[in-house]
Amino acid sequence: MQTLLLFFNICIAFSLVFVEGVQSVHYEELSTLLMIKSSLIDPSNQLEGWKMPSNAAGNQSLHCNWTGVWCNSEGFVDRLHLSGMNLSGNVSDHIQELRSLSFLNISCNMFDSSLPKSLGSLTSLKTIDVSQNNFIGSFPTGLGMASGLTSVNASSNNFSGYLPDDLGNATSLESLDFRGSFFVGSIPSSFKHLHKLKFLGLSGNNLTGRIPREIGQLASLETIIIGYNEFEGEIPSEIGNLTNLQYLDLAVGSLSGQIPAELGKLKQLETVYLYKNNFTGKIPPELGNATSLVFLDLSDNQISGEIPLEVLELWKNFLTGPLPESLGQNSPLQWLDVSSNSLSGEIPPVGLGSLPILQRLELANNNLTGQIPDDIALSTSLSFIDVSGNHLESSLPYSILSIPNLQIFMASNNNFEGQIPDQFQDCPSLSLLDLSSNRLSGKIPESIASCEKLVNLNLQNNQFAGEIPKAISTMPTLAMLDLSNNSLVGRIPANFGTSPALEMVNLSFNKLEGPVPSNGMLTTINPNDLIGNAGLCGGVLPPCSTTSSASKQHENLRIKHVIMGFIIGVSIILTSRDGFLHWEDGCIKRWYLYNSFFYDWHNKSNKEWPWTLVAFQRISFHQ
Template identity: 55%
Template sequence: MRLKVQFLVFFYCYIVCSYLGLAKVVQNTALNDEASALLSIKAGLIDPLKRIHDWNLPDNEAGKYSVHCNWTGVWCNSNGAVEKLDLSHMNVSGRISDDIQRLQSLTSLNMCCNGFSSSLPKSIATLTSLKSIDVSQNFLLGSFPVGFGGAAGLTLLNASSNNFSGFIPEDLGNATSLETLDLRGMFLYKNNLKGKIPASIGNITSLQLLDLSDNMLSNEIPDEISELKNLQLLNLMCNQLSGQVPAGLGGLTQLEVLELWNNSFSGPLPIDLGKNSPLQWLDVSSNSFSGEIPASSCNGGNLTKLILFNNAFSGPIPPSLSTCQSLVRVRMQNNQISGTIPLGLGKLGKLQRLELANNSLTGQIPDDISSSTSLSFIDLSRNQLRSSLPSTILSIPNLQTFIASNNNLVGEIPDQFQDCPALSVLDLSSNHFSGSIPTSIASCQKLVNLNLRNNQLTGGIPKAIAMMPTLAILDLSNNSLTGGIPDSIGTSPALEMLNVSYNRLEGPVPANGVLRTINPNDLVGNAGLCAGVLPPCSGYSPMTSRQRSLQTKHILAGWIIGISSVLAVVIAAFGARSLYKKWYSNGSCFEERLEMSNGEWPWRLMAFQRLGFTSGDILTCIKESNVIGMGATGIVYKADIARLNTVVAFKKLWRSRTDIETESSGDFVGEVNVLGKLRHRNIVRNLEEVLESNVGNCKHVQEEMLLVLRIALLCTAKLPKDRPSMRDVITMLGEAKPRRKSTSNNDRFANNKPNPVFSTSPVNGLL
């Protein structure tokens, strides 16, 4: 009996040990298979940073069965099976191997933020233990795999920011544990999912975040979405969805974010939207919504952003918004909103942006807006507001932009600019403001854009404006300003655009700074302005009797000096004539007299004088090392003529075409011959023929070259009496500039006439 018992105990132990040994073998085989699967995944990856370089099996058999649990990005459960694989942010690319399906214990897969550009293996959908999968921010393409609905425990599915196409799988509705479904596209990554949003999505009642934005989804939102009672975020922006929004969205009691912008929705928003939910963010801009703005949108007291622009909303602004202390942005521009601006918006302590432009608002600008300490951006333009500006509205401490253009505002501009440290844009154009421009506006040290055009302003332009350190755009056109343009305007530190057209300004336009290149269109409509880029001030004299008396004295003094100068010139001419006879008596005066006078300069200050050097001396100096300048008409060289111990500068003109090119550009006589040939062939009227063909690609450069060429023709006229004086040549060269683009913003007075190339200078007749 004892032997029998011992035998049974021995047999039991044998069976147990055999089972355990077999189980160990089976387990080791399974673990070895998972390691093999991971190595297969590695083989399909491109790993330039060697982030998974430690994915290797040891040589000894004993260490093969669990080593993979220590590999980078791999986590195992207590049985040694892989339950988490995280390759996110590793800069890996390539393809994801189908062998990933061999990791049957996998509950979490994260491959986001890499460079995968293949399709997502359908075999991933067979991993029914998955609870979380994130393959976002890659370049995955093809259709989204069917089968994830079989993962009963799946709570997060993020495939956003890829290149997926096709339809949203219907079976996703079977993943009833999902809390986050994110299939959006974003920035450089763009999913292209199309078709309808499947109605089965309403079965995922645990869903908290649904983001399908930036795709090509169409048709209406299924009513079944109203069944998602736990939904906190619904983002369908940037699709092709249309129709009306399901009224049931107003009954989602957990909804915090609703983004529907940039679709084709129409009809009204649910009237109870936000009534029973903690709504924080409502953005339905750029659609075709109509009807009134839901008055209940801030019932929960959490609304921070109300963005409704580019729709067809009508009716008044809900007064309830004035008690919504959580508001940060209110953007309602480009609608059909009517009524008045409700009181109280200025008392919202967090409100930063108030945009109500292009509506049908009437009445006054509420005084309480001036009391705001948080507003930085206010745009009330293109409405029908009829009031004066609140006296301290421009003194809001954080105000950066204030736009109230195209209204019916009246009265004077408040002289309260001493406390506007942040103001950078002020646009009060197209109103009925009167009075003068406040001098205190110059205290706005950060003002960049000042637009006061189309008003009834009078008085002069404050000189202090010219010294504003950041002012780049100043538009004072279409007012009744008088006086002159301050000289200091031209030297303003940052000014780039000035428009003072259609006022009553007078006097000479200062020829400094920005005023030297100002377009005449920005000065037109001021009959008294002259000089500068405008016609000369002939007869203009806005002076006092004392100034006229001083001017008369100056004129008399000028005559005396002029007569004296003429006498001096006559005497100098006689002296020069005697020197001429001595210097040029033997035909080689230049060299001899240079030696005799110890190198002093013997040239006479007159045009077309004889030269002591030849064209050969000049031609030897045409080389790159002697280039000292380049212009639209040729290259300027330095010529160091050693035998004369002197240095001169000369210009090599650009060559002309056809037979004219045969003339040497380095021979001055040849240049004159070229110009004479042009005149002889009667090409003067069609000078475009002689320009290089590539010049024709730039109209303004061609125009300038033609003008300079005409001046050259005048200077080489056969008869001396037909040649212009040097004074006229300098004037003409200064005026030979291309047309300049107008900076005028005045569309009312714009026309299609080309801008004149020359001003009405007396030398215009020569050209």
């Protein structure tokens, strides 16, 4: 019995010591948080509630309710979430005293100091996010000892130095993001041990060297974003081992050689950015085996040869030959850009309209001939079409403006002729229409005013005739209008200058006439945007002549009056004396008749006569 009592007392004693010890640790963590706060600058008072309690002895766990602080079931600080609080200053070395901290997020703040080296002592960390700040210096080493670490995000800072080599020991890592700083050197070889890594982001640094072949050992990788560096050499063929890869970005660098055919082995690959490098040779036809590929950007390289694919972003290369006839065989293509090459031949006449998810079609600045295929209007997904700078001819497809999601249509510098399809009521999304430098004719359709989202309309350098549609002046979003170098006639609509959004208009070199309306933006328009219209006057142009067309008519009447009076006078003078006596009575009657007629004519003209009627007097003739 005494033995049991002794054991019971010992247990109570140990319990009291343990409780006191735990309370002491909790108090230490509370104090640690206050020391962390003391090194921060908090202009928005986000951490105003971080205060020492009045009764510290009984409130050791009060800090677990502070803003951005979470504790685990034992009352120890487990999460510190201080993102987006406009904090700056320094991250205190005392943070290493939060031994149970598994989650640290201080992203989206204003820190411009260096991270403390003691951060590497937080071996319980699973997630650390210091992104979207201005941290400087090297990234702390030591986190490789955090066996449970799954995510490191240090993107969008000003870190420098080398990438932390020891992170290769954090074999539980799934996401590693060091994008957008000033790291130098090469990719650490230790990273080959990160077999669980799904996301690797190193883009936008000053990294050099070759892409290591060991990258092919990271079989879990789904996303690789390491472009905008100074990597050189070829893409390692081992990249074809990354069977889970969906997104590959190696854009903007000094990579060279041929594009590896092994990319075609990646059945889950959806997006590839390889633009602005020094790749040469032909596009490997094996890429067509990457059946999930929906976006491929190889632009601004030195790739040559014909196009073997249906999924392309290839602008500014040296591609030749025609577009493939198979282009429209139900491809998952979303974006086709082969502009600024040397492609020739006709656009495949059938198929483009059947591409189920095609959104952008960019064929500009090539040597394409023929016409735009009629079936392109069958597409319900197309929002962007640019075929400018080719040799396309014939008329525009009648229903091309009926594509429901069409926002931008550019077809300038071609040989299109005929009238614009009068289908503008069917294009509610159209914001830019550029048909300049073609041979289009006829009148500008009134229905163009139904495009309530149209911002830019360029019809310059065509053969349009007729008057400017008055409804254009009511278009709510039209900001830029160019109708120059056509054969438009008539007057500028009276309310043209008061268009609600109009900022730039060019009507030069047409056959417009009459006064320029003195309202809105027309009062400050550059006169060069109106020149070449001999009949225009007023406003910013020289004033209109004071002699109006009505006054010219009255002037003609006055001339007629003079001529009539002259004829009558000569007739009287030339009449012989013998016939005069017989003619006198009739002449007097005629004269009074004419006088009455001229008087009425004079009153209607409401102008002074050029001569004055006087009393008739007998004229004596002498032989």
